[in-house]
Structure formats: C-alpha cells, structure tokens
Amino acid sequence: GTSLPDWSAAPGDYGSGIHHYEYSINGGAWTGCPVGDPTVTTTAGGITTVTARVVDGAGNASGQTATAKVYIDPAPPNVPDITLSTEQWTNSMVTAAIKDNGDAHSGVARTEYSLDGGSWTAYSGVLSIADHGKHTVSARAIDNVGRISGTASKTALVDKVAPVISKVEQQPDSGHTEMTLAVTATDADSGVKGYAVTTEEKAPALDSFSAGTPKVDHNGVYYIWAVDKAGNISAAEKVNVTALDIVPPVVVKVETQRTWDAEENWAKVMAQDDNSGVVAIGWERAEKDMESRHAPDPITWVDSTAEAAFIFTGNGSYNAYARDLAGNVSGPYPFIIDHIDKHSPVIDSIEWDKGWSKSKTITVKAHDTESGLGQYAVTRTADRPAEWQDSNVFANITENGTYYLWAKDNVQRVSADADGDGGDGGEGTPDPGPEEIVIDTIDRSRPVMDDILHSAVDNAPAGMFGYPHFNEVDRPELLAHDLADEGWTDSGIKAIYYQFAADEDSLEADWLTYDELDKPAMREEYFGNIYAKAEDNAGNVSDAIFAGFMFEQTAPVAEKTLTPDHWTNGTVEIDLSTDDNLSGVRDITLPDGSVVDATQAKYTVDKNGVYNFSVRDYCGNILSYPVEVSNIDRLAPAADYEVIPGDWTNKPVTIRVTATDPKPEDGYAPSGVKSITLPDGTVVEGDTADFAADANGKYDFIITDNGGNTFTLHTGVSNIDYLAPEAEY
Known part of the structure; x- marks a missing residue:
C-alpha cells in the first residue's frame, strides 16, 4: 500500500559523511529515518506528498530535497442502490435500476449485478425481469484499485399463475333467503387477495374483487372468481344456487315400462324445480290414505335431482312425488303399471x-x-x-x-x-x-329315369351309328321309378318331362309333360336328342337322361348326266349324282338290281327306254328316280329318188333324193336325217337333195341320220339321149 521513489544524495563536502535521511509528510515536520534504513512507510488514504533530505554526521541538513506523491486507496467503494419498478407482487414485468454511491479515493470503476445467485455481470442499463417467481437482484461496485463494495439485494415479485378455486360451499341462512358462498382458493405465490361473483362466465374487473366472502340472494347459476395479489384472476367456478326456495317442485312426466316382463316393471319419474332443485323422488300406491304430503312416511323416497327409476312387482295405480332442497313436496302424479305378465301363451x-x-x-x-x-x-x-x-x-x-x-x-x-x-x-x-x-309325407329321395324306348325302327346299318335313324314318327316310351327315404315310403312318380334338344346346353327352361296316351313325337326332320327327367309327388327331380336319334322323311335328291347327251347309235352312260339333306345317302340301286354303296353311280345302256334307279338314305327314305334315255338311234335312214324329167331328154337330168329316218320299234322318235352326200362328195344338210346328172349311169348317194347311221342309195339315169336320130332313106 506504500509507494516511495528510489532516490540518493549527491556526493558533496560531506565532511563527517552522511549520517541519515529525513522526510516530511504533506509539508509537516521533518522526521529522521533510522541510520542505515532510508525506508519510509505511509498508510494514509488519499494522495500523500513525501519530501526527503539528507543529514550528515554533524547534523547538517541538505538544502536540496526530493519530492514524491503517494496514492493510497485503503477502502472499498460504497454499496450501490437498487431501485425496482415495484416491490409488490405483479403479474407483469419488473425493472431494476442500479446506481453506484461513489468511492472515497480511487473512484468507482464499474457496477455489477447478479440475478438469482447467478454470475456477476457488468451493469449497463435497466434490467427487465418477466419470468414467474421470486427473483433476487444483487448489486456491487468495484473501484479503480479493484476493491469490491458490499452487496445490495432486492427481491422482484412476479406472479403469473392465477389462483385456483378448489371448492365453493353453499351455506344458506336459516330462512333460505341468502346464500353464503364459502370459497376455498389457493395461490402458491402472491396469495389470494379477494373474490368476486358474476352471473356470466366473464371475468370481472379487478376493482370488482373484495376480501369478503361472496353472498347471493337469488337462485341461479353463478360464477365465482378469485384474484391474487399480483392481479391474476382464477378460472370461474360455476355454482348453481337452488336452495333459496319456497315453491314446491313439479313431477313433469312418468314413463312406465312398455315392454312386458314376467315379474316386474319399471317406472321412471322425472321432476323439476326452478328454485332449490329436486333432491328426492318418491311413489306410493294410489289406494293409500293421502293426508300430509310433506310427511315422508307414506311415500317411498330415493335421492334424485331430476329423475328416478322404481321397480314394481304388481300391476296397479300409483302416485309419484318430488321433494326439493327446501323441503317442498309436489302434488301427486298418477300413473299405472300394467305390463307385468303372469300367464303363459x-x-x-x-x-x-x-x-x-x-x-x-x-x-x-x-x-x-x-x-x-x-x-x-x-x-x-x-x-x-x-x-x-x-x-x-x-x-x-x-x-x-x-x-x-x-x-x-x-x-x-x-x-x-x-x-x-x-x-x-x-x-x-x-x-x-x-x-x-x-x-310322414316327406320324400327327399330323387326318382330315377330308367330308359327311353323308341317305337320306330332303326333304318341305319347295325353298329354303324351310335343313334337310330327313323323315317317314321318315333313315339318313345319314357320309363322311371321313385326311391323312398330310408324307413319310409316313396311318394311315387308324379310326372315325366321331356324336351328335344341338340345338347345339354340347348335345353330350355320349359319342359313338356310326358303322356302315356300321347307319347312325344318329333314330326319335323330332326337330328338331336330327347331328354327326359322324372319328378315325384314330393317335387324331387331325377337326373335327366337322353337318347339321340335322327328323324327324316325327306327322300334323297338325284341328278343325272347322260353321256353322250346327243343322238348316238352307240351306248349312253347314265351318271347319277345324289345328295341327302340330313342323314346322307346310304346306297343306290341300279336298274339291273345291283346296289352301289355310294352317292354316285354310273350305268350304261344301249337302247332307249326308262331306267329306274332307287336312292336310299340312312333313315330309310327312298327316292325312285327314273331316267329316260331317248337319244339312241341304231336304225339306218331310208331314201328314194326321182329322175326329173322322167322322160327321154337330150339334156342333163336332176336326180332328186328324198330321205327318211324310220321310227324304231321302241316307240321313240328317230334321230332324223342329218345330211345327204352327193355322188360328187358334196354334203347337203337336210333330208332332200338334187343332183344334176349329165350322163346316163349309176349314181350313189349316202344318207346319214343324226345318230350317225348311214344308208347308200343306188340310183341310175338312163333317159338321156344326146344322139340325133338317124334316118335312111
């Protein structure tokens, strides 16, 4: 804490030599230092001026002095002041201002604060404290030599939690004219300050609260509020005041059990009271002596505020009652219990x-x-x-x-x-x-179809097809029998049903009923099946069986080709082609009786006539097919001639040939004369021809008919005389 400059005396005429040093504090008296110890110690606070001189052995003091100033701060700064915006509980922000109170010597270098025992922080401006709770604000000052002042502390009280009402007890006065609402409320921080009552669930103004106990003088719904010392208002506690009452309650409705029960019925009684409220509901038999309805003895009561259910074990007439909190009892409400059933059907x-x-x-x-x-x-x-x-x-x-x-x-x-x-x-x-x-008349066993027996004759070759071929109407017989459930009799066949269908997928919903006297008949050409099923008298239906068949009554068709198809004097081949629209051609019987198992046959003839073929299909239908051949001409033609003129002439004559084709014995028409070949080879079409002959002699004409037969006509000319007569004289 001391500060002295380091100095020494300049040598001079010491004579006896330096003996010791002397010093003066702040201009005061000189004080000698011990011989051999020039140290000066000072502890005075503030600025101290130290002046020094030297003294020799003879006691002479130097005229020269040395001066130094010593700065000593031996005390801490003054404790600073803390000013809060409020030192009461608040539910808003608290501000804290810190002001230093100075330092006696070196001066205040800075102030610091600590919040809730936290670290020290240099103070630079007003502090804001907004968090809920009690907050300790501490402050200190530090001077320029580092000395720390004492600590100042204040508590900021921030309460942001509203009080809680845990109970409101209704305490009516003796006349039920005023209700004291004894509120139990707590506030963990600032503490409850007062209470308020409203009729709406809307928080009142702060000036509406008072420290007294709330009271009301009318029944109704009230909302109780509590405020703490910080100004926080609690949630409303709803209270329904009903005990201020002199008007009796009313039974508004009685519902009785409308479903039957073997032992008991319930009744539900509903009541209301506009004042103190219903506290009990009761009943009695209507036959009881009703004197004082306020006496509970005749009535069976249960605690209830709005409705109560009762159980009755006997049908009858009853009365219902209600009692309010004030003890008022309603008038009787009659009802009937009538759904208890004691009898079996x-x-x-x-x-x-x-x-x-x-x-x-x-x-x-x-x-x-x-x-x-x-x-x-x-x-x-x-x-x-x-x-x-x-x-x-x-x-x-x-x-x-x-x-x-x-x-x-x-x-x-x-x-x-x-x-x-x-x-x-x-x-x-x-x-x-x-x-x-x-x-005993249940039959669930299905009948069985036994067989389908055709009545017509199968005309197809045995084993060739898997189904018969008919050319006459088939009237099949349908056979079935019924089965019985085990241990019981069968119901018997009720009906047999049938229908004609190509296959099972073609079956229709409607079936025909089989009649033994009018058996089924397919009268149109048909290739398919007859399906049959049986139904017994219980309605059980058998599986359907079927039998395929082909029914055709149309004979095959045929077409002929004659080769050649013109006049011939040779043979004619009959080429017969046949077809059948359903069952197909089975065979062809030729005119000579031979049978051809084919759909086509050839037959050669050498004379005109009708040739009968027979064509049969697989259903047995037969086509009689006559083929007439009329183009065979095997007779040669005939001819005659005439010489014109027939008398003697000295000119050429005309041989006129007239040809005919004789009618054959088979009665068919001849083929007719086709041409006449003249002696010179010229062919003249037709049955007449003229030939000019210029000389007597023989002339041959060839007559050809359309069948190719020829006839040579030999003619002669002998009436030409070119020679003049001779005369003698």
Whole structure:
C-alpha cells in the first residue's frame, strides 16, 4: 500500500559523511529515518506528498530535497442502490435500476449485478425481469484499485399463475333467503387477495374483487372468481344456487315400462324445480290414505335431482312425488303399471301340408292375452328348446318323424307350462307339455329315369351309328321309378318331362309333360336328342337322361348326266349324282338290281327306254328316280329318188333324193336325217337333195341320220339321149 521513489544524495563536502535521511509528510515536520534504513512507510488514504533530505554526521541538513506523491486507496467503494419498478407482487414485468454511491479515493470503476445467485455481470442499463417467481437482484461496485463494495439485494415479485378455486360451499341462512358462498382458493405465490361473483362466465374487473366472502340472494347459476395479489384472476367456478326456495317442485312426466316382463316393471319419474332443485323422488300406491304430503312416511323416497327409476312387482295405480332442497313436496302424479305378465301363451293349432313334398312348413297359431307372443320353437324331443325364433313359421322341415312345437310370450313364459286358462298352473300343477305332431309325407329321395324306348325302327346299318335313324314318327316310351327315404315310403312318380334338344346346353327352361296316351313325337326332320327327367309327388327331380336319334322323311335328291347327251347309235352312260339333306345317302340301286354303296353311280345302256334307279338314305327314305334315255338311234335312214324329167331328154337330168329316218320299234322318235352326200362328195344338210346328172349311169348317194347311221342309195339315169336320130332313106 506504500509507494516511495528510489532516490540518493549527491556526493558533496560531506565532511563527517552522511549520517541519515529525513522526510516530511504533506509539508509537516521533518522526521529522521533510522541510520542505515532510508525506508519510509505511509498508510494514509488519499494522495500523500513525501519530501526527503539528507543529514550528515554533524547534523547538517541538505538544502536540496526530493519530492514524491503517494496514492493510497485503503477502502472499498460504497454499496450501490437498487431501485425496482415495484416491490409488490405483479403479474407483469419488473425493472431494476442500479446506481453506484461513489468511492472515497480511487473512484468507482464499474457496477455489477447478479440475478438469482447467478454470475456477476457488468451493469449497463435497466434490467427487465418477466419470468414467474421470486427473483433476487444483487448489486456491487468495484473501484479503480479493484476493491469490491458490499452487496445490495432486492427481491422482484412476479406472479403469473392465477389462483385456483378448489371448492365453493353453499351455506344458506336459516330462512333460505341468502346464500353464503364459502370459497376455498389457493395461490402458491402472491396469495389470494379477494373474490368476486358474476352471473356470466366473464371475468370481472379487478376493482370488482373484495376480501369478503361472496353472498347471493337469488337462485341461479353463478360464477365465482378469485384474484391474487399480483392481479391474476382464477378460472370461474360455476355454482348453481337452488336452495333459496319456497315453491314446491313439479313431477313433469312418468314413463312406465312398455315392454312386458314376467315379474316386474319399471317406472321412471322425472321432476323439476326452478328454485332449490329436486333432491328426492318418491311413489306410493294410489289406494293409500293421502293426508300430509310433506310427511315422508307414506311415500317411498330415493335421492334424485331430476329423475328416478322404481321397480314394481304388481300391476296397479300409483302416485309419484318430488321433494326439493327446501323441503317442498309436489302434488301427486298418477300413473299405472300394467305390463307385468303372469300367464303363459296357448297354442291353438298347428298347420302343415299333409301331402307329399320334399320339405314341410309348419305354422304355429297361438295366442297370449298379456305381453303377446314372442318366439316359437320346434324340437325333435320333448326337452325344452335351446333355440327360438321370432317367426311362427318353420320352413325346411326335411325329415319325417315326431316334432314338438312350442311358443313363448314376450316375458319368456312357455306354452308348455300353460294350464287351462293360460296361467302357469302354479307350483305342483303338472305342465301340459309341448304340442306333438307326426310328419310322414316327406320324400327327399330323387326318382330315377330308367330308359327311353323308341317305337320306330332303326333304318341305319347295325353298329354303324351310335343313334337310330327313323323315317317314321318315333313315339318313345319314357320309363322311371321313385326311391323312398330310408324307413319310409316313396311318394311315387308324379310326372315325366321331356324336351328335344341338340345338347345339354340347348335345353330350355320349359319342359313338356310326358303322356302315356300321347307319347312325344318329333314330326319335323330332326337330328338331336330327347331328354327326359322324372319328378315325384314330393317335387324331387331325377337326373335327366337322353337318347339321340335322327328323324327324316325327306327322300334323297338325284341328278343325272347322260353321256353322250346327243343322238348316238352307240351306248349312253347314265351318271347319277345324289345328295341327302340330313342323314346322307346310304346306297343306290341300279336298274339291273345291283346296289352301289355310294352317292354316285354310273350305268350304261344301249337302247332307249326308262331306267329306274332307287336312292336310299340312312333313315330309310327312298327316292325312285327314273331316267329316260331317248337319244339312241341304231336304225339306218331310208331314201328314194326321182329322175326329173322322167322322160327321154337330150339334156342333163336332176336326180332328186328324198330321205327318211324310220321310227324304231321302241316307240321313240328317230334321230332324223342329218345330211345327204352327193355322188360328187358334196354334203347337203337336210333330208332332200338334187343332183344334176349329165350322163346316163349309176349314181350313189349316202344318207346319214343324226345318230350317225348311214344308208347308200343306188340310183341310175338312163333317159338321156344326146344322139340325133338317124334316118335312111
């Protein structure tokens, strides 16, 4: 803490020599230093001026002095001040301002703050504290030699959590004219300051709160609020004040059980009170003596605020009541309990089809005078059923045998327990048991089609086809028999059905019914099947069987070709081509009786005439096909001639040839003269020809008919005389 300059005296005429040093503090008296120790110590705070001189052994002090200033700060700065924007609880931000209070010597270098015991931070401006809770603000000052002042502290109180109302207890006064609302509320920080009451769920202004206990003087819904010292307002606590009351409640409605029960019924009583509210609901039998309705003895009460349910074990007339919090009792509200059913249902009849069928439908007819019929059951034994159904109709009964029928009403009473008047008979009364029936006309076994027997003759070659061929109407006989369920009789064949179809995919929905007296007949040409199935009297239908066949009554067709197809004097070949529109041509019988197994045949003839062919198809239809041949001419033509002039002439003559073709003995027309070949080789078409002959002699003409037959006509000319007569004289 001391500071002295380092100095020394300049040598001079020391004489006796330097003895010691002297110093003066702040101009005060000189003080000698110990011999051999020039050290001066000072501890005074502030600025100290030290002046020094030297003294020799003779006691002479130097005229020269040395001066130095010593700066000493021995004390810390003053504790700074902290100023908060508020030192009360608040729900908003708190600001903190720090001001140093100076330093006696070296001066304040800086101020620092710490928040909630945190690290020290240089203070540079106003602090803002917004977080919820109690916050400690600490401050200190540091001078220019590093000395630290004492610490100043203040607490900022920030409360951002509203108080909580945990309970509001209604405390009516003795006359039920005013209600004290004793509020239990807590606030963990600033503490509860006061309360307010509103009729709307809207927070009131802060000046509406008071420290007193809230009170109201009317029934209704109220909202209780609490405020803490920071100004936070709690959530509303809803309170329904109903105990301020002198008006009795009202039973507004009684609902009774509308479903039947075997033992008991319920009734639901609904009541309301516009003031203190309903606290109890009760009932009594209507036949009871009703004197004071405010006395609870005659009435069975249960605690309830709006509605209550009661159980009754007997039908009858009753009254309902309500009581409010103030003790007011309503007038009676009459109601009736009438859905308790003590009697079992009765089965009146059981109906089912007595005829044959694959299954039965059993209809149970019963009655119940109270809760009504509920469900029905059918069993195979007399033991009580485990399963019931709503319908009184039991369909799809598929087995013959004994059946037991049951009915129960809507309260589960069973017909088997009913006595003569529909009651349950009571303990010790024997039960009549279920209704029993026997079914013996169920047949579920399908019949069997035995055969389809054709009536017509199969005209096809044996083994050639897998189905018969008919050319006459087939009336097949359809045979079937019925099978019986095991242990029972069969129902018998009801009908056999049939239809004609090419294949199974072509079957139509509608089938024809077989009649033994009018058996099925396919009257049009047909190639396909007849399908047949049988149905028994129970409606079971057999598998269909079928038989294929071909029915055709149209004979084959034929077409002929004659070769040659013109006049010939040779043979003619008949080429016969045949066809059949359904079964096909089986064979051709030739005119000579021989049979050709083909659709085409050739037959050669050498004379005119009608040649009969027979064409047969596989169904047995026969085409008689006559072929007439009339172009064969095997007779030679004939001719005659005439010489013109027929008298003597001295000129050339004309040989006129007239030809004819004689009619054959078979009666057919001749082929006719085709041409005449003249002696000079000229061919003249037709049956006449003239030839000029200029000399007597023989002339041959060749006559040709259209069949190619020829005839040579030999002619002669002998009446030409070119020589003049001679005369003698």
